Amino acid sequence: MQASYFLKKRLSTALFIIILLAITAGAVILTGFDFMAGFASIPKAAEWGITQFYPTAESLDKLPDILDKLLETIMLSIASTTIAGGAAVILAVLGSKTMQVHVIFSVICRGIASVFRNIDVSAWSLILLFSFGQHVLTGFFALFFVSFGFLTRAFTETIDEVSSHAVEALKAAGAGYFTIVFRSVIPSAIPRKLSWVLFMMETNIRSATLVGILTGTGIGFSFDLYYKSFNYHAASLVVICIVATILAIEFVSNTIRRMIL
Structure with missing residues (x-):
């Protein structure tokens, strides 16, 4: 057997x-x-990168502008993630199996989250580009929609995992719906929710570079501008700043996650 x-x-x-x-x-x-x-092309690509793709003293003059665009991208990512997290909490509570108002309504909430999550951020950027043009709002809504879908799904599963026993106990004690939500469901899931928000924030800072290339905003636009104008030294400086920022944010995020979990 x-x-x-x-x-x-x-x-x-x-x-x-x-x-x-x-x-x-x-x-x-x-x-x-x-x-x-x-x-066979790898050696030539490596040779080109070593001889062309590095910052020079002249490209360092553009560092203030690059840092300004980088800060704009970071703020955009943080704003879209935090606002999406706040909206996702509401939909996650209504869509969770633990606190669902009705099974049909729960299915609708999960379906909305699935649609927003499964459309890639680049696709959202191109769709919204027709409505808002090359504007910072295009990048904001593209990141917001993807974050909203992902966080709604993550929050829903978190609520179902950590709150079921406490909810059953409060229901048996006669507690009302909103009392259970604000006294048990949300507080018990806060550490994991914050962890998911931090993870999504890291992801959005990476994605914001691609969004900027597509929408003509932020640090992505700076890289695209320098690269297409054959200013490879300035473009390499942009890449170095992006990598350093991502590593720093990942370190801070991991430190915070270890503290709250």
């Missing part, structure tokens, strides 16, 4: 690997990708 189980498991694993390899081979054939040419 046990041998038969392991045999079936090995066969299913082998079948999965074969299917994955077949899909990969099909993709390579359809796209005309050449592995050998790709590997």
Whole structure:
């Protein structure tokens, strides 16, 4: 019996690997990708990066403008994440299995979160570009919509995980709906919710660079402008500032998460 189980498991694993390899081979054939040419281009790409893509004394003159755009991107990411987190708390409470008003309403809330989450931030940027043009609001709403969908899903699962026993106890004691929400559901889930908000904030700062390239705002626009004008030294300085900022924010975020969890 046990041998038969392991045999079936090995066969299913082998079948999965074969299917994955077949899909990969099909993709390579359809796209005309050449592995050998790709590997052969690595030395030339590395040589170009070493000889062209580095900051110079002249590019450092642009550092104040780069830092200004970087600060704008960070503030945009923080604002979109925190506002999305506040809105997500409401939808998560109404959509959770623990505190749902009605099963249909819960399904609707989860469906709304799924739609916002599964449309990529680049797609949102292009969709909103037609409405707001190249404006900071385009980037804000693109990050807000994705953050809202993701955080609603994360908050919903968090509420269902950490609040079920306390909610049952309060219901048995005769507590009302809003009393349970504000005295039990939200307080008990706050540490994990803050952790998810910090994670989303990190993600949005990374995504904001791509959003800026698409919408013509923030640090992404600066990189796109310098790169397309062949000012690779200034573009490399932008990349260094972005990487340093992401690493610093990740360090701070991880430190805060260790303190609250």
